[in-house]
Amino acid sequence: MGVQCQNDATRGLLRRVRANVFSSAIGFIVPRPILATIHTAALRHNLDRARRSALEARVWAVVKANAYGHGIERVFDAFRGADGFALLDLAEAERVRALGWRGPVLLLEGVFEPRDLELCSRLDLWHTVHCDAQIDMLAAHKTQAPQRVFLKMNSGMNRLGFTPERFRSAWTRLNALPQVDEISLMTHFSDADGRRGIDHQLEVFERTTQDLPGERSIANSAATLRHAAATRADWVRPGIMLYGSAPDFPEHDAAHWQLQPSMTLSTRLISVQTLKAGDTIGYGSRFTADGPLTVGVAAVGYADGYPRHCDTGTPVLVNGVRTRMVGRVSMDMITVDLTPVPDAEIGSEVTLWGRASNGALLPIDEVAQAAGTIGYELMCAVAPRVPVAVD
Ligand SMILES: *Cc1c(COP(=O)(O)O)cnc(C)c1O
Numbered sequence: 019m020g021v022q023c024q025n026d027a028t029r030g031l032l033r034r035v036r037a038n039v040f041s042s043a044i045g046f047i048v049p050r051p052i053l054a055t056i057h058t059a060a061l062r063h064n065l066d067r068a069r070r071s072a073l074e075a076r077v078w079a080v081v082k083a084n085a086y087g088h089g090i091e092r093v094f095d096a097f098r099g100a101d102g103f104a105l106l107d108l109a110e111a112e113r114v115r116a117l118g119w120r121g122p123v124l125l126l127e128g129v130f131e132p133r134d135l136e137l138c139s140r141l142d143l144w145h146t147v148h149c150d151a152q153i154d155m156l157a158a159h160k161t162q163a164p165q166r167v168f169l170k171m172n173s174g175m176n177r178l179g180f181t182p183e184r185f186r187s188a189w190t191r192l193n194a195l196p197q198v199d200e201i202s203l204m205t206h207f208s209d210a211d212g213r214r215g216i217d218h219q220l221e222v223f224e225r226t227t228q229d230l231p232g233e234r235s236i237a238n239s240a241a242t243l244r245h246a247a248a249t250r251a252d253w254v255r256p257g258i259m260l261y262g263s264a265p266d267f268p269e270h271d272a273a274h275w276q277l278q279p280s281m282t283l284s285t286r287l288i289s290v291q292t293l294k295a296g297d298t299i300g301y302g303s304r305f306t307a308d309g310p311l312t313v314g315v316a317a318v319g320y321a322d323g324y325p326r327h328c329d330t331g332t333p334v335l336v337n338g339v340r341t342r343m344v345g346r347v348s349m350d351m352i353t354v355d356l357t358p359v360p361d362a363e364i365g366s367e368v369t370l371w372g373r374a375s376n377g378a379l380l381p382i383d384e385v386a387q388a389a390g391t392i393g394y395e396l397m398c399a400v401a402p403r404v405p406v407a408v409d
Contacts, residue, residue: 050317052405054282054406055406055409057409058095066099076102077100077102078235078254078255079093080126081093081104082104082257086257086260087281087398087399088261091113101121102122123144124144124146127146128170150188167201170206173219173223174208174219175205177206182223189203202235202252202253203232206236206238207236210238215245235254237254238258239258243275258393262277262281264393271381282372283318283322284370287315288316290313293313295309300345304345312360314353314362318352318368319350320349322400328388329345332385333380333384335368335380336359336367338374
């Protein structure tokens with residue numbers, strides 16, 4: 019897709035978004051220039067990328083947290099090619115079914131209370147079983163049809179799941195319940211993205227389950243990309259990679275894994291200031307110009323979900339040219355150094371992460387690192403007041 023046609027498409031979408039969100043009783047209100055854009059082609063590409071790494075394994079598209087902040091309805095079309103949707107909020111499962119998805123849906127944390135099992139029956143949801151209380155709920159459940167469950171082992175993460183010592187008795191107990199149909203086996207890795215790796219957990223999982231029947235699911239994005247052994251299972255569970263963020267940044271970036279950003283957060287300059295040596299910028303005068311400096315003020319702040327922990331030096335694109343933030347993040351504004359972009363003016367495009375109109379990329383992982391966090395958190399934290407377009 020050419021830059022020109024992308025622009026036209028984006029403008030059309032923007033008009034529609036604005037019309038949807040902002041036509042009110044008093045007429046047509048144009049919002050602030052901030053916009054999140056969801057890139058359908060990138061989502062589709064990233065799912066293909068996951069499938070290539072998954073080899074023979076089937077692919078759960080993990081869409082928890084409203085598809086990592088993208089919106090389940092907005093990613094659904096791109097992820098139709100997945101073998102199932104995995105998430106943990108029952109209301110989100112209901113939304114996936116409302117979109118017409120008839121394939122597998124997995125609740126990654128299982129049920130929270132007995133009545134959730136009725137919804138599992140009604141919507142045909144598969145659910146994780148990670149503790150005795152959930153088995154008790156199943157045993158007490160009056161079911162129309164036996165349910166498909168994923169029994170979770172705590173192989174070292176020490177969050178959810180049965181320890182290896184207790185795993186087999188949980189399996190035996192489940193297997194005896196008329197409420198239960200097929201039992202699959204799963205675990206989750208704590209260090210698939212790092213030095214410790216997965217071997218210690220994989221060994222425990224395989225040893226404990228070796229003579230148990232049932233499908234296996236063990237790999238998140240990092241394991242899918244980095245550990246072929248984890249993809250020798252029936253299902254993989256990629257999340258973050260589908261959204262174009264590298265699970266093991268900064269060791270590898272998204273380009274290394276051939277992932278494309280699925281979300282762009284962009285805005286425009288609303289003011290330009292010319293500073294002289296000694297002038298400071300913003301709250302707390304955190305930045306002092308050491309010579310003449312032109313800065314632009316961009317309409318984005320922490321109330322949009324742009325992290326306040328970003329400070330001087332955080333990368334930003336202006337007109338698709340890489341520059342840096344200077345001074346503190348305010349509620350509704352940030353300030354950027356315009357030195358590398360002498361032609362910038364009020365209205366110039368500012369890309370906080372994702373893809374600029376000229377095709378330049380700013381990986382969300384770099385911005386997250388500057389804020390002391392991870393891409394996951396930034397995606398999930400885009401504020402409701404930010405209009406969203408889909409291209
Ligand atoms: C969130 C989640 C995943 C996906 O993890 P990513 O790191 O986003 O790929 C997989 N499995 C479980 C159990 C999860 O909760």
